Amino acid sequence: MDNKTETDIKIYKSQIYEDFVFLNRNRSIKENHVKELVNAIIRDNRLHLNPIKVTISIHKNNVVYSILDGQHRFKAAKILNVPIYFIINENVNEYAIPDDQISKKWTYSDWYNYYMGIGNKSFIELDKLMIEHDFQLTEIFCIIKSFDTTRDGGKKFREGKIEFSEELIEFLDYIRPYYARLKSNHSYLTCKRIFRHNFLSALTQIFRNEREIFYKFMDKLEYRLFDIPDTHVHSGYVGAIQSIALKRKNKGMNQEIK
Numbered sequence: 001m002d003n004k005t006e007t008d009i010k011i012y013k014s015q016i017y018e019d020f021v022f023l024n025r026n027r028s029i030k031e032n033h034v035k036e037l038v039n040a041i042i043r044d045n046r047l048h049l050n051p052i053k054v055t056i057s058i059h060k061n062n063v064v065y066s067i068l069d070g071q072h073r074f075k076a077a078k079i080l081n082v083p084i085y086f087i088i089n090e091n092v093n094e095y096a097i098p099d100d101q102i103s104k105k106w107t108y109s110d111w112y113n114y115y116m117g118i119g120n121k122s123f124i125e126l127d128k129l130m131i132e133h134d135f136q137l138t139e140i141f142c143i144i145k146s147f148d149t150t151r152d153g154g155k156k157f158r159e160g161k162i163e164f165s166e167e168l169i170e171f172l173d174y175i176r177p178y179y180a181r182l183k184s185n186h187s188y189l190t191c192k193r194i195f196r197h198n199f200l201s202a203l204t205q206i207f208r209n210e211r212e213i214f215y216k217f218m219d220k221l222e223y224r225l226f227d228i229p230d231t232h233v234h235s236g237y238v239g240a241i242q243s244i245a246l247k248r249k250n251k252g253m254n255q256e257i258k
Contacts, residue, residue: 011051012086017078020054020065025117027110029071037076047077051085108157112137115160122162129164133176134183142197144168146204171207178218182225193230194221202237216245 014020022029041047052070056063067074068089077084106114115123130140145153147168156162182191193199207214224244229236 009087011048012088013048013083014086015081015083017074017084019063020067020074020084022071023066023068023117025114026067026071027106027113029075033072034075034079037072038079041076041080041082045082047073047082048085051087053089054086055089106158108141109137111158111160120160122160122164125164126162129172133172134180136195138197139195139200140172142200143172143204146201147171147208167208171204174207175203175218178221182222185222186225191225193228194225196232196237198232198234199228199237202234202241205238206241210242213242213245217241220244 050070050073052073053068054065055068056065058064065086065088070086074084112123112126116127126140126144129135130137133140135143141153141157144157144162144164147153147165148156148163179194182194188195203214203217206217221244227240227244229240231237
């Protein structure tokens with residue numbers, strides 16, 4: 001077992017930027033973050049105190065360093081033409097990239113890109129659902145979390161173990177034509193409230209617990225769109241869904257459906 005201490009780890013220095021490569025399964029480069037690092041390095045270059053982490057391989061008789069952590073620092077150093085400091089991770093597994101990240105916390109988009117990059121089956125299925133139902137990652141992730149009875153949806157997402165229950169698929173299939181029609185007839189700004197996380201969470205709650213209310217609401221969704229409050233409160237959306245489902249407008253008044 002490798003019992004190297006922090007002082008045993010060798011830090012290397014290089015300005016041969018061509019020896020380093022980015023990994024497709026790593027998170028995408030955020031240019032604003034690179035600019036911030038460039039300015040920070042200009043003020044006080046401390047790259048030697050925070051070396052990037054790489055794994056080493058040989059390609060066509062040339063040494064190649066694949067960046068596991070520190071791609072933003074690397075790009076900033078390259079822009080400024082200053083040396084990059086790095087350490088070599090000799091124990092690489094499929095979780096090496098997220099495990100080695102010591103800078104900014106990974107977003108769900110970062111995890112999505114990572115698991116798609118290594119061909120995770122759950123995320124391939126997730127990608128198919130996103131395309132088929134025309135949902136953004138944050139929207140469909142909110143729905144998946146709402147259907148997770150263990151309340152560990154976020155943890156399962158980060159571990160690459162998403163569960164797609166029959167009830168979840170039934171919900172997505174049912175709302176797909178309604179959402180497609182709204183998207184084709186209205187702008188996103190007009191429809192944005194029905195894509196809010198708290199609205200989607202409220203809608204899944206109604207679907208699971210008050211199915212008849214859900215059906216009545218969906219049938220009225222398009223012509224009662226503007227009756228949905230523009231709020232961020234989950235309970236407010238639940239109340240609005242129930243109210244719209246049970247009432248209809250008649251001569252300017254709301255009357256309960258018998």
